[in-house]
Amino acid sequence: xxxxxxxxxxxxxxxxxxxxxxxxxxxxxxxxxxxxxxxxxxxxxxxxxxxxxxxxxxxxxxxxxxxxxxxxxxxxxxxxxxxxxxxxxxxxxxxxxxxxxxxxxxxxxxxxxxxxxxxxxxxxxxxxxxxxxxxxxxxxxxxxxxxxxxxxxxxxxxxxxxxxxxxxxxxxxxxxxxxxxxxxxxxxxxxxxxxxx
Numbered sequence: 620x621x622x623x624x625x626x627x628x629x630x631x632x633x634x635x636x637x638x639x640x641x642x643x644x645x646x647x648x649x650x651x652x653x654x655x656x657x658x659x660x661x662x663x664x665x666x667x668x669x670x671x672x673x674x675x676x677x678x679x680x681x682x683x684x685x686x687x688x689x690x691x692x693x694x695x696x697x698x699x700x701x702x703x704x705x706x707x708x709x710x711x712x713x714x715x716x717x718x719x720x721x722x723x724x725x726x727x728x729x730x731x732x733x734x735x736x737x738x739x740x741x742x743x744x745x746x747x748x749x750x751x752x753x754x755x756x757x758x759x760x761x762x763x764x765x766x767x768x769x770x771x772x773x774x775x776x777x778x779x780x781x782x783x784x785x786x787x788x789x790x791x792x793x794x795x796x797x798x799x800x801x802x803x804x805x806x807x808x809x810x811x812x813x814x815x816x
Contacts, residue, residue, distance in 0.1 A: 623799075625701035629694045633686040634678040636694040642702050642799050644671030652676045652691060654684050656750040657758070660788040661691075667717075667792030688754040692761030699766040703799060706730055711810040713798030717790040722777030724786035726794045729769040732816040736763045740774040740783060747781050755784065 623642040629635075648665035650658040652674060665672040674695070678687030703709065714727040724740075736759055742752045763770045772791070777783040802810075809815060 621704070623702045623704065625698045627694055627698045627701060629690055629697070631686075631690065634676055634690040636678075636690050637673075637675045638691075638694045638698045639671075639673040640695070640698045640702055641671035642699075644669060647671045649673045650675075652687060653678065653680050654687055654750065656748050657684070657688055657691070657754075660755075660784060663785060663788035664792040664795065667789045668796040670792070670795065684751065684754055685757065689757040689761045692758035693765050696762040696765030696767075699762075699768075703730065705809075706732075706816045707807055707809050708801050708805050709810060710798055710800045710802050710805075711816070713794035713796065715790040715793035715797070717786045717793065719777075719782045719786045719789070720779070722779060722782035722786045723775045724777075724783065724790045725771075725773045725775060726787065726790035727771040728791075728794045728798050730767075730798055730816060731769045732767050733769060734763045734765075734767050735769040736760050736772075737770070738772040740772065740787060742780050742783060743778055744780040747784065752780060752784060755787070 626639040628637050646666045646669050648662050650661055652658050676687055676691055711730050716725050738756055772787055774783045
């Protein structure tokens with residue numbers, strides 16, 4: 620089996636991002652982004668998705684976190700698209716429900732080749748640890764636009780914003796893990812009646 624790894628760099632006047640991933644990893648993660656709450660959430664993707672993630676970003680944090688969060692999402696999406704290759708033999712779809720105390724979230728993903736994001740997270744606070752929670756929409760939008768996936772995110776309940784977000788990222792990691800898994804019954808076959816994704 621070919622290694623499903625990728626390393627991608629994105630350089631703009633606002634950010635310089637480097638992402639390395641291994642879809643068949645063990646959940647190892649290293650981050651040097653400068654946005655601690657984002658790093659905490661990315662760690663959930665690695666750990667629960669069993670995806671090795673190494674991300675560095677030098678961004679214009681003196682302005683705010685927006686460009687950094689969005690461009691990390693874009694670059695992670697590009698790395699996924701490169702690592703997954705032609706998608707032959709993958710499960711393609713993934714879903715997960717994850718609880719954390721009072722919070723419960725559902726994430727469903729399709730490596731369809733078509734970008735689309737539907738996100739419904741009724742945050743109970745605007746910030747967590749100084750982080751503007753609205754920026755997670757930018758992260759996921761950047762990811763779907765460049766990984767070319769359909770992604771549905773729903774926080775079904777929760778009163779603690781940290782818990783709401785953490786359940787989303789844990790469920791996202793688990794849904795990714797399911798979707799990119801190689802299905803031995805689909806070996807070498809495209810999981811689509813169109814013959815391409």
